[in-house]
Amino acid sequence: MKWTLLALVAVLALLLSVVLGPAAVPFGELLRSDIVWNLRAPRALLAFLVGGSLGVAGAGLQALVRNPLADPFLLGLSGGAGLGAVLAIALHLPGPWALPIAAFLGALAALGLVYRLGLVGGASLDPRILLLGGVAIGAFAAAITTAIVSLADAAELRNAFLWLWGGLSGASWDSVLIVALYAPIPLAVLFAASRPLDLLALGEESAGYLGADVDEVKRRVYLAASLLTAAAVAVSGVIGFVGLVVPHIARLTWGHRHRSLLPAAFLGGGALLAFADTLARTVVAPRELPVGVVTALIGVPVFALLLKRWTIA
Amino acid sequence: MLRLSGVSYRYPGAPRDALTGVSLSVGPGEFHAVLGPNGSGKTTLVRIALGALSPLVGRADVDRRPASMWPRQDLAKLVGVVPQREDNLFPQRVRETVLLGRYPHLSLWGRERAADHAAVDRALAACDAQHLADRWLWTLSGGEYQRVRIARALAQEPKLLVLDEPGMSLDLKHEMGLFELVLGLVHTAGLGVLMITHDLNLAARFADSLLLLESGRPVASGPPAQVLTQETVETVFSWPVAMQTVDGRPQMIPLRQPKESRA
16 A cells, blocks of 8 residues: 555656646647657656665665664765866866766765775774764865865856756756666665665674674675765765655655665655656746755755654654 | 683783683583673673684684684574664564564565564563564563563574673563573573673572683683682672572672771
C-alpha cells in the first residue's frame, strides 16, 4: 500500500514536471512538442535521478557517521564542487561539459582529502573525523571560492552564485544518459550494504560482533555515497536538504531497515526534486529560481518539525 | 572451543604489556569468569579472544583456528557477544533488534525466512522476554534491556556467549535473575560462557572456573574456592576482606580499613 502510494507520487511528480512549464503547450500536443521532448522530459528525469541519488546517499551517510542529521554535502563535497565550478567559470573554460567536469573533479578532490583525513587513525575510517574533516575542507574550499567570486566581474559572479544554489537548466538527454549509466553502480553498492548498515546503527563494536566487516562497510558506503553525490553536484549544483529530509521522512514510514529505507529514499528523493524543479521553473516564470532555493524553502520547515519530533522521541 | 595459550599483548607505544602469559580455555557447557581490578587487562583479553586484536606472543584460537583469521560473519555464527555498552542510533522495537542477531545466517540479498523468525522466538523465550517483543527499546528497564541483548546474541545460535560486565547498573533482583538466566543456558543449551566482571561474589557463585588478572598477569585460575582466598583477594585488590562460604562457594566481604593505616 505505502509502496503503491509512493510510486504514484513519483509518477505524478514526473508527469507534472512534463506538463507544466512557462511555455503553454496545449494538452493535445504534449506528445508531439519539442519543448516537452527535448527540454522538459530530460529535465524531469535528471531531477528524478539526482534527487533519488541524494536521498540514498543521505540515508547511507547518516547510518555511517551515526548522525541522523547528516547531509551528503556535509562531508566537504559541495565546497570542492563549488570551487571547481567557479574556477571553470572564472577561467572561461569552453564547452558545455567544462563546468560539470570541473565540479566533478572538485568534488572528487574534496572526497579524496576527507577520505585521507578519515584514515589518520589507521585502516578504520573514523566517522567523527570524516565529519570534522568534511566541514573543514568544505570551509577551506568555500573561502577560495569566495575569493575568486569577489574578483570576478558582475555577470560571472551571478552565474557562479546561481550555480552554487543548484539548478537543472543544463539538463539534456546526454546528461540523463550519463547519470543513468553512472549512478546504478554506487546505488547497487549501497543497496548491497543494507544489512551491515542496519547493524552499524548499534555502534561499530556491536556491528562487528554480529558479523559485519565494519571497516570494509564504512569504506564502501563512504565512497559510494560520495561518488553519487559528486555526480549529482556536477550535473545540478548544490541542492541541499533532499539528502537530509528525504531519508527522515522515509524512516517515519518505512522504519530503519535499509532494505526498504534505501529504495524508499530513492523514489521519495526523486519525486521531491522533480516537484521542486517544477516549482522553480514555474512560480516566477519566465525567470527561474535555483532549485536549491525551493528545496531549502520546503526542507527547512520540514526539518524543523523532524528535529522537534526527534528530540521528543 | 575457545582457547588462549600463553597470550601476551602490548598496545602500540604502550610502556608495558596489557596482557602477559594468559591462558584460558572455554568448552561447551562451561561457565568461565574473568576477574580483576580496573585496567587489569580484562577487555584486552576479550578483544584478543574475539580476534579484534592479534596476540604478540601465544595463540588465541576459536575452534582450532586463530580468532583473527575468522571472517567476521562466520565467527558470529559461533560466538555471540553482549558488549558492555552500545547506543542504538534509531528507535527500534525489541523483535527488530533481536532479529539483527540473524545477520550472520543471512545471504546478501535473501530475506529472513520462517527459520530465522523461529530462532528469534526461541531466543526471546530462552530469555523470558517474549512479552517484550513489541515494546520499543527505550521503554525497557535496565534489566529487561540486558535480557533483550542476550536474546539477540542467542538468536545468532552461537556455541559460545561472551558477556562484558552484564550486571552493571542492575538492581539485586535483575542482577541475580540475569546470572540465573545465563547459568540456565549453560546447563540446558550446553552453551559455553565467558563473562567479564568485577563482581567477585557473583562470579564465584555462578561460574565453574575463575581467572583472576592483575596488571595483565594471571594471578590465579581454577575453581572459585581455589582462586578466591583471602590472601589473593587482599593482594590483588589492596583492601582487607573477610571470606565466608555460601552454597559451597567463597564469598568476600570487604572490611573497614583500620584508622591507623588510612592514608
